[in-house]
Amino acid sequence: xxxxxxxxxxxxxxxxxxxxxxxxxxxxxxxxxxxxxxxxxxxxxxxxxxxxxxxxxxxxxxxxxxxxxxxxxxxxxxxxxxxxxxxxxxxxxxxxxxxxxxxxxxxxxxxxxxxxxxxxxxxxxxxxxxxxxxxxxxxxxxxxxxxxxxxxxxxxxxxxxxxxxxxxxxxxxxxxxxxxxxxxxxxxxxxxxxxxxxxxxxxxxxxxxxxxxxxxxxxxxxxxxxxxxxxxxxxxxxxxxxxxxxxxxxxxxxxxxxxxxxxxxxxxxxxxxxxxxxxxxxxxxxxxxxxxxxxxxxxxxxxxxxxxxxxxxxxxxxxxxxx
Numbered sequence: 181x182x183x184x185x186x187x188x189x190x191x192x193x194x195x196x197x198x199x200x201x202x203x204x205x206x207x208x209x210x211x212x213x214x215x216x217x218x219x220x221x222x223x224x225x226x227x228x229x230x231x232x233x234x235x236x237x238x239x240x241x242x243x244x245x246x247x248x249x250x251x252x253x254x255x256x257x258x259x260x261x262x263x264x265x266x267x268x269x270x271x272x273x274x275x276x277x278x279x280x281x282x283x284x285x286x287x288x289x290x291x292x293x294x295x296x297x298x299x300x301x302x303x304x305x306x307x308x309x310x311x312x313x314x315x316x317x318x319x320x321x322x323x324x325x326x327x328x329x330x331x332x333x334x335x336x337x338x339x340x341x342x343x344x345x346x347x348x349x350x351x352x353x354x355x356x357x358x359x360x361x362x363x364x365x366x367x368x369x370x371x372x373x374x375x376x377x378x379x380x381x382x383x384x385x386x387x388x389x390x391x392x393x394x395x396x397x398x399x400x401x402x403x404x405x406x407x408x409x410x411x412x413x414x415x416x417x418x419x420x421x422x423x424x425x426x427x428x429x430x431x432x433x434x435x436x437x438x439x440x441x442x443x444x445x446x447x448x449x450x451x452x453x454x455x456x457x458x459x460x461x462x463x464x465x466x467x468x469x470x471x472x473x474x475x476x477x478x479x480x481x482x483x484x485x486x487x488x489x490x491x492x493x494x495x496x497x498x499x500x501x502x503x
Contacts, residue, residue, distance in 0.1 A: 186494035188472070188481035189434050192395075195442045199324070205261060206269040206300055207253040211286050212240030215274045216307065222345035227332075228374075228408040229342065229401060231454065246289045250296060267324060268293070269300040276303040276312045276327075284315060291323060298324025300366070305329045305354035306346040313361040320363055326395065327358055328366040334387035335380055338373050343408075352391065359392035366395035366444055371429045372421040373401055374412065378429065385433040389486070395442035398433060400426055400467075402448060403456040410456055420458040427470045431478060439483035439492055446471055 187194070196204035217223040218232075226232075239249050250268055257263055268290035276283060290296055299319060308327070319325050331351045333339055339347065351367075358365050369384050388396060400421065403413045412418040421429070430446060437443075447467050455461060475481060481493050490496070 185476075188475045188493050188495065189443045190439060190441065190482060192442055192444045195395075200265055200297065202265065203261060203263045204265045204267060204297065205257045205263040206267045207250055207257065207296075208269050208271045209246055209249050209290060210239040210241075210244075210272050211246060211270055211275055213273050213275055213278055215277060215304065217304075217343065217345040218273070222306075223343060225343065225408065227342050227344055228412070229370075229404060231404050231406045246286050247293055250290060250293045254293070254295065265295055265297045266293075267298045267300050267326075268296050269302070271302050274303045274307045275301050277307045280311050280315060283312065287315075287319060291319070298326070300326045300328060302328040302330075304346060305331070305351040308354050308358065310357075313358060313363065316363050317361040326364045326366050328368065328397070329354060329358075330368045331384070331388070332368065332370045333373055333376065333380070334384040335376070338376055338380070341375055342373060348387075355391050355393060364394040365392070366397060366442070367393050368397045368399060369433075370399045370401050371426060371433070374409075374418055378432075381429060382432055382436065385436040389437050389441075393441065395444045396437065397445035398430055398443070399445065399448040400458075400461055402450050402458060402461040404450065404454045405456055406454075413457060423458070423460040423463075423467060423470070427467065427474050430471050431474050431480060434475070434482045435480055435485045437482055438486060439488040441482075443482065 193203065215226060218226045246268075250266070254266055257266070270286070270290075287299055290299060301316065316325055316327060329351060331348075332342065332344060334348050336347050355365055355367075367388055369388065371381050401409075403410050403418070403420065409418060413420070426447070434443070447464055448461065449464060450461050452462060460467070481490060481495060482488065483492070
């Protein structure tokens with residue numbers, strides 16, 4: 181039997197197996213919540229890359245409860261991947277942006293589903309307060325709980341350009357409060373945002389690396405129909421990243437991240453029917469394989485620029501520049 185090459189970054193599957201001793205899958209949940217950047221509190225159009233459905237499935241609008249969504253997803257994933265434990269991922273829009281009683285009810289409903297061992301709560305850094313953090317910290321006493329904050333960029337000018345509606349300072353404040361509450365944090369950053377240079381993208385990685393953050397999702401900026409970004413793209417005002425350029429940027433980012441940070445995503449996952457560009461964004465597995473091959477070719481790995489040795493990943497040392 182051929183031995184698999186050691187992975188040069190700390191992937192989510194490895195994290196789950198270390199914690200639970202088996203495969204664990206995240207199941208997306210649409211809770212039907214909204215966002216202050218859409219309901220008029222801070223804006224009405226959302227971020228320039230987000231369409232009115234966001235990352236939601238529309239399940240809530242069809243009257244499907246949190247529990248029923250999880251049961252249906254659980255059955256499908258169990259058949260395909262033979263997984264027996266699951267994390268409920270509240271993905272679409274801002275899943276701490278509701279009255280506390282409503283949040284507690286939906287989290288309780290998710291954790292009541294058999295074999296659901298934890299929560300991953302996607303939200304914005306300006307949508308948490310002490311009460312929300314206390315609620316999540318209470319769940320974290322008995323379950324796996326992650327809170328996922330969209331940062332996207334560590335540059336306020338970029339955040340204004342993409343209409344995020346919050347600042348870098350808002351993000352750092354939320355991260356420090358969440359870490360103080362003992363809740364693991366995953367952050368999202370996007371590579372290829374309008375107007376950003378390679379140096380600015382890598383500065384975002386350096387910024388994240390300095391904070392008490394436990395995991396990260398790396399996303400390609402792809403163009404979705406019906407968004408302001410789509411208008412820019414169709415007017416020739418926004419060029420998408422080439423696949424090879426994105427792969428190089430991901431490798432550059434990984435070098436700058438602590439070895440303990442869980443890499444929960446290496447690229448995004450667009451819906452084919454909505455995607456305008458780049459078409460290569462549909463090749464998720466191919467992009468991941470290219471990243472792993474590029475890391476090996478470049479003789480690099482997660483945390484290399486922070487002093488993490490190759491031996492941490494079980495990589496045989498070779499001279500710099502070797503192939």
